[in-house]
Amino acid sequence: MPSLKDLKNRIESVKSTRKITKAMQMVAAAKLRRAQESAEASRPYAERFNAVMAGLAASVGGSDSAPKLLRGTGSDDVHLLVVMTAERGLCGGFNSNIAKLARQKAEELRLKGKTVKVLTVGKKGRDALKRDLGDLFVGHVDLSEVKRIGYTNAQDIAKDILSRFDGGEFDVATIFYSKFVNVVTQIPTAQQVIPASFEDEATGDDSGAIFDYEPSEEAILADLLPKGVATAIFSALLENGASEQGARMSAMDNATRNAGEMIDKLTIQFNRSRQAVITNELIEIISGAEAL
Amino acid sequence: MANTMQFDLVSPERSLASLQASAVQIPGADGDMTAMPDHAPTITTLRPGILKVEAPEGTSEYLVTGGFAQINGDALSVLAEKAIPVDEVTRTHLDELIAEARASHEAAKENGEQTIVDEAAKLLADMEALGTHMSL
Numbered sequence: 001m002p003s004l005k006d007l008k009n010r011i012e013s014v015k016s017t018r019k020i021t022k023a024m025q026m027v028a029a030a031k032l033r034r035a036q037e038s039a040e041a042s043r044p045y046a047e048r049f050n051a052v053m054a055g056l057a058a059s060v061g062g063s064d065s066a067p068k069l070l071r072g073t074g075s076d077d078v079h080l081l082v083v084m085t086a087e088r089g090l091c092g093g094f095n096s097n098i099a100k101l102a103r104q105k106a107e108e109l110r111l112k113g114k115t116v117k118v119l120t121v122g123k124k125g126r127d128a129l130k131r132d133l134g135d136l137f138v139g140h141v142d143l144s145e146v147k148r149i150g151y152t153n154a155q156d157i158a159k160d161i162l163s164r165f166d167g168g169e170f171d172v173a174t175i176f177y178s179k180f181v182n183v184v185t186q187i188p189t190a191q192q193v194i195p196a197s198f199e200d201e202a203t204g205d206d207s208g209a210i211f212d213y214e215p216s217e218e219a220i221l222a223d224l225l226p227k228g229v230a231t232a233i234f235s236a237l238l239e240n241g242a243s244e245q246g247a248r249m250s251a252m253d254n255a256t257r258n259a260g261e262m263i264d265k266l267t268i269q270f271n272r273s274r275q276a277v278i279t280n281e282l283i284e285i286i287s288g289a290e291a292l
Numbered sequence: 293m294a295n296t297m298q299f300d301l302v303s304p305e306r307s308l309a310s311l312q313a314s315a316v317q318i319p320g321a322d323g324d325m326t327a328m329p330d331h332a333p334t335i336t337t338l339r340p341g342i343l344k345v346e347a348p349e350g351t352s353e354y355l356v357t358g359g360f361a362q363i364n365g366d367a368l369s370v371l372a373e374k375a376i377p378v379d380e381v382t383r384t385h386l387d388e389l390i391a392e393a394r395a396s397h398e399a400a401k402e403n404g405e406q407t408i409v410d411e412a413a414k415l416l417a418d419m420e421a422l423g424t425h426m427s428l
Contacts, residue, residue, distance in 0.1 A: 041306040151304040214336035223337050
């Protein structure tokens with residue numbers, strides 16, 4: 001049976017925990033709004049880009065002169081998994097869900113006899129995968145110093161991946177990130193970026209038009225494909241940013257609620273023991289008086 | 293014939309402009325071109341330069357680097373990797389771009405492929421010309 005003082009200390013400490021989680025929740029909510037805004041702001045670019053690329057890829061894709069980024073290297077023996085996670089924890093299952101998906105995929109590929117390489121973006125994913133896939137790590141991108149994800153960050157990552165591709169280090173690249181649906185739902189997603197595949201979403205408006213290409217279709221495609229990788233990574237980073245904040249917000253909401261329940265429970269316990277102590281004292285006084 | 297067309301300028305980070313324009317001068321990779329309403333459908337890549345938009349409300353200019361323009365008769369979308377309204381361009385922006393261009397020029401020189409070296413040199417020259425153009 002803990003003493004009154006112990007209980008009081010306990011209540012105080014849970015109260016300050018609740019304050020912290022509450023503050024973190026509010027910070028996450030504010031950051032989430034910003035992250036969602038930038039994710040939305042980037043959407044028109046990505047959509048148009050993909051629509052144009054889909055058209056180009058469809059017309060050039062079949063020929064042998066198509067760039068390697070679109071056609072692939074002709075084999076799929078070496079896979080590069082780019083695992084994008086957060087730099088910080090305390091966001092529920094966010095990081096571990098992405099890591100889990102990547103681990104499954106790596107396992108699957110290894111069973112098929114493929115070589116797997118892992119590039120991590122974000123510290124938490126690296127820590128989560130270190131034990132199982134540590135020997136497959138080929139690189140790590142640190143974004144902990146970055147306050148606000150910009151397109152340049154995505155470009156740097158894309159440059160790194162592309163130079164590895166040009167160096168023949170891998171055949172297929174897949175990025176892992178979490179798609180933001182809403183505050184409580186984030187879907188861990190795997191998306192192949194090399195060889196590139198484009199879904200044509202905007203079919204309606206420019207289906208009939210036959211475009212002139214300046215310079216040539218191939219030249220444009222060769223110029224734009226690397227940018228496509230950067231664009232895909234950029235949108236993944238932004239989705240990830242929004243997902244992270246959303247996950248953190250709901251995790252901290254839960255934590256705050258749990259702390260509240262705990263405080264209630266402890267307060268009841270505290271009051272009961274206080275009452276017991278008083279009753280005890282009264283009995284002692286009365287029996288003392290009777291004894292006289 | 294319509295005398296304006298829908299013009300959109302988007303960069304990966306945000307959408308910069310969406311308005312009705314009467315003519316847009318695009319710094320295409322093969323040379324400048326001006327798109328007016330009912331232009332033949334064209335897709336062109338961009339070289340770093342000034343994008344000039346003429347709209348009934350007035351003219352605006354943007355510094356754009358990398359990306360492409362899609363001309364569609366009644367609509368024109370420019371997707372630029374970097375796009376800054378000219379009024380907001382500062383010497384630091386330009387210095388960054390020039391430094392970038394110089395770096396790729398040096399890298400190209402080391403690789404020794406003549407076409408790439410030429411391209412990078414042109415890019416560098418473009419950048420510096422841009423600076424004089426804007427009297428920065």
